[in-house]
Amino acid sequence: MAEITLSQARTVVDAAAHRSQRIGTLMNIAVVDTGGNLKSFVREDGAWLGSIDISIKKARTARFFDMDSGEIGKLSQPGGPLYNIEVTNGGLVSFPGGIPLRDSDGTVIGAVGVSGSTVENDHDVAHAGASALS
Amino acid sequence: MAEITLSQARTVVDAAAHRSQRIGTLMNIAVVDTGGNLKSFVREDGAWLGSIDISIKKARTARFFDMDSGEIGKLSQPGGPLYNIEVTNGGLVSFPGGIPLRDSDGTVIGAVGVSGSTVENDHDVAHAGASALS
Amino acid sequence: MAEITLSQARTVVDAAAHRSQRIGTLMNIAVVDTGGNLKSFVREDGAWLGSIDISIKKARTARFFDMDSGEIGKLSQPGGPLYNIEVTNGGLVSFPGGIPLRDSDGTVIGAVGVSGSTVENDHDVAHAGASALS
Amino acid sequence: MAEITLSQARTVVDAAAHRSQRIGTLMNIAVVDTGGNLKSFVREDGAWLGSIDISIKKARTARFFDMDSGEIGKLSQPGGPLYNIEVTNGGLVSFPGGIPLRDSDGTVIGAVGVSGSTVENDHDVAHAGASALS
Numbered sequence: 103m104a105e106i107t108l109s110q111a112r113t114v115v116d117a118a119a120h121r122s123q124r125i126g127t128l129m130n131i132a133v134v135d136t137g138g139n140l141k142s143f144v145r146e147d148g149a150w151l152g153s154i155d156i157s158i159k160k161a162r163t164a165r166f167f168d169m170d171s172g173e174i175g176k177l178s179q180p181g182g183p184l185y186n187i188e189v190t191n192g193g194l195v196s197f198p199g200g201i202p203l204r205d206s207d208g209t210v211i212g213a214v215g216v217s218g219s220t221v222e223n224d225h226d227v228a229h230a231g232a233s234a235l236s
Numbered sequence: 237m238a239e240i241t242l243s244q245a246r247t248v249v250d251a252a253a254h255r256s257q258r259i260g261t262l263m264n265i266a267v268v269d270t271g272g273n274l275k276s277f278v279r280e281d282g283a284w285l286g287s288i289d290i291s292i293k294k295a296r297t298a299r300f301f302d303m304d305s306g307e308i309g310k311l312s313q314p315g316g317p318l319y320n321i322e323v324t325n326g327g328l329v330s331f332p333g334g335i336p337l338r339d340s341d342g343t344v345i346g347a348v349g350v351s352g353s354t355v356e357n358d359h360d361v362a363h364a365g366a367s368a369l370s
Numbered sequence: 371m372a373e374i375t376l377s378q379a380r381t382v383v384d385a386a387a388h389r390s391q392r393i394g395t396l397m398n399i400a401v402v403d404t405g406g407n408l409k410s411f412v413r414e415d416g417a418w419l420g421s422i423d424i425s426i427k428k429a430r431t432a433r434f435f436d437m438d439s440g441e442i443g444k445l446s447q448p449g450g451p452l453y454n455i456e457v458t459n460g461g462l463v464s465f466p467g468g469i470p471l472r473d474s475d476g477t478v479i480g481a482v483g484v485s486g487s488t489v490e491n492d493h494d495v496a497h498a499g500a501s502a503l504s
Numbered sequence: 505m506a507e508i509t510l511s512q513a514r515t516v517v518d519a520a521a522h523r524s525q526r527i528g529t530l531m532n533i534a535v536v537d538t539g540g541n542l543k544s545f546v547r548e549d550g551a552w553l554g555s556i557d558i559s560i561k562k563a564r565t566a567r568f569f570d571m572d573s574g575e576i577g578k579l580s581q582p583g584g585p586l587y588n589i590e591v592t593n594g595g596l597v598s599f600p601g602g603i604p605l606r607d608s609d610g611t612v613i614g615a616v617g618v619s620g621s622t623v624e625n626d627h628d629v630a631h632a633g634a635s636a637l638s
Contacts, residue, residue: 108549135547140556143545147510151272152300154542155325180314188320195324197317221317242415271539274422277411281375288408419540420568423593448582456588465586489585 104205106135106212110235111142114203114214118231122146122218129218129227130157133203136212138165146218153217159193160200160215160228166191168210171200172225199224201232211235238339240269240346244369245276248337248348252365256280256352263352263361264291267337270346272296280352287351293327294334294362295349300325302344305334306359333358335366345369372473374403374480378503379410382471382482386499390414390486397486397495398425401471404480406430414486421485427461428468428496429483434459436478439468440493467492469500479503506607508537508614512637513544516605516616520633524548524620531620531629532559535605538614540564548620555619561595562602562630563617568593570612573602574627601626603634613637 111133122129128149133142145154163171175196177184188194198221203212216228245267256263262283267276279288297305309330311318322328332355337346350362379401390397396417401410413422431439443464445452456462466489471480484496513535524531530551535544547556565573577598579586590596600623605614618630 105549108546111546137553139547139553140545141547143542144510144513145541145543150301151539151541152297152325152328156321159324175319179319186320188323193323195321197319197321242412245412269539271419271537271541273413273419273539274411275413277408278376278379279407279409281373285405285407418569420565420593420596424589427592443587447587454588456591461591463592464588 104136104209104211106133106141106203108142110211113234114231115142115144117234118214118216118227119144119146121227121230125223125226127219127223127227129216129224130154131227131231132157132161132215134158134161134165134213136165136210138162141212149218156195156217157199157215159195160217161213162191162215163194163196164200164202164213164215165210166194168202170198170202171195171215172198172221197221199228201228203232203235206236238343238345240267240275240337242276244345247368248365249276249278251368252348252350252361253278253280255364256361259357259360261353261357261361263350263358264288265361265365266291266295266349268292268295268299268347270299270344272299275346283352290329290351291333291349293329293349294351295347296325297328297330298334298336298347298349299344300328302336304332305329305349306332306355331355333362335362337366337369340370372477372479374401374409374471376410378479381502382499383410383412385502386482386484386495387412387414389498390495393491393494395487395491395495397484397492398422399495399499400425400429400483402426402429402433402481404433404478406433409480417486424463424485425467425483427463427483428485429481430459431462431464432468432470432481432483433478434462436470438466438470439463439483440466440489465489467496469493469496471500471503474504506611506613508535508543508605510544512613515636516633517544517546519636520616520618520629521546521548523632524629527625527628529621529625529629531618531626532556533629533633534559534563534617536560536563536567536615538567538612540567543614551620558597558619559601559617561597561617562619563615564593565596565598566602566604566615566617567612568596570604572600573597573617574600574623599623601630603630605634605637608638
């Protein structure tokens with residue numbers, strides 16, 4: 103099993119933080135490894151306190167199912183096949199901002215989660231982080 | 237960063253309690269500091285027991301995102317961008333009654349949460365508390 | 371069943387806070403009702419953040435067994451009859467600072483918990499609060 | 505009240521990581537702010553998974569009582585005045601490795617927690633991190 107290194111995690115966090123600053127947001131940025139366990143985290147000055155937990159949960163959600171966190175939300179709505187899946191696993195986050203991290207071979211090595219702005223901006227910043235590895 | 241004092245917290249609680257009595261409600265009133273940690277709390281005689289936790293969580297929610305708790309609820313409905321955000325952070329409350337507290341400079345120094353009646357009354361009483369600082 | 375009123379709870383908190391200031395400590399002071407549910411709480415400016423939870427748990431512990439929290443600690447040591455009882459009830463505190471509150475008839479109407487200094491000072495301040503009702 | 509910046513948190517983490525590498529350990533390093541909320545975290549490659557939570561709890565414990573986490577452990581032993589305090593606050597860690605962070609004025613602005621080796625090494629690495637701010 104490939105495993106994300108701290109060097110790779112820093113590359114992701116730095117790329118995400120760079121994007122956050124460029125678009126003028128204040129973000130919490132979390133990286134988890136293949137086991138879903140926290141590898142790296144930063145909270146930008148002034149970023150929402152409530153987004154600490156959300157960024158970590160977004161990253162975990164993305165790794166738990168190897169898909170963007172927002173994909174879960176399409177299936178977890180009332181009447182949907184995964185209704186209220188958010189209450190499992192100690193709390194999942196099913197809106198955008200969590201993205202699996204893949205190495206240059208396409209193997210999932212972890213995930214990044216971003217929270218602190220609109221979900222569009224959160225996803226944008228997470229995507230910048232994830233793209234830095236490929 | 238400014239931090240709420242106990243004197244300020246008491247001003248908020250007293251103003252909220254005064255409003256609660258004037259409109260004939262029985263409220264739980266909680267104040268948290270900038271870190272989201274409890275600073276002051278009172279439960280009026282006969283107020284709902286279930287509102288102890290709700291008032292504290294409303295205050296925490298308001299500080300966690302520096303906005304009224306009810307604003308979160310507009311975004312967390314089925315199909316909305318923050319669907320089921322309530323399961324994060326050990327439990328958020330996304331209906332009205334939580335309001336950030338700002339000092340005379342407009343700096344957020346904590347938040348107040350009120351629970352015990354309709355959400356309209358809860359918000360009304362929280363607003364009376366928050367207004368006492370400005 | 372007699373039940374503590376907010377007026378009584380304020381008497382307890384004010385007496386405890388007065389004592390705290392007189393002996394030069396920074397305290398968290400919590401009052402719970404007969405159901406063990408939070409009735410009133412204040413954190414003095416600069417008091418330890420970790421004592422929020424401890425003061426509330428001391429008050430709950432005192433009411434749960436209608437005895438001073440420190441009495442539990444005499445029984446919960448290794449080899450004792452209540453070994454590790456602290457892990458029950460979502461967390462008990464078995465050192466001094468929690469005292470049942472009795473009305474003038476001697477009926478238990480709640481409990482006070484104090485945390486922020488040595489356990490001797492915590493108990494001293496809690497005692498000042500409890501004594502204000504009798 | 506002063507609040508730790510991300511720049512300061514990075515200084516602490518980098519100094520701690522540098523020390524960790526010099527003494528040949530694999531550490532989890534966490535920094536919390538004055539409210540006890542996570543500000544920055546890194547897990548060195550190969551560091552224990554069980555130390556993620558411990559490093560964060562050490563940092564929180566140090567900030568919660570504005571003292572080294574190991575000081576709590578001297579008081580929480582069987583027969584000691586704070587026996588089993590570890591079950592409060594969602595879990596405290598009372599062995600060495602958590603140290604308050606002070607700015608150049610001596611004001612507490614957060615705390616660092618380190619876990620991954622012996623408690624002596626954990627404290628050594630945390631101390632290197634904390635010293636980088638003064």
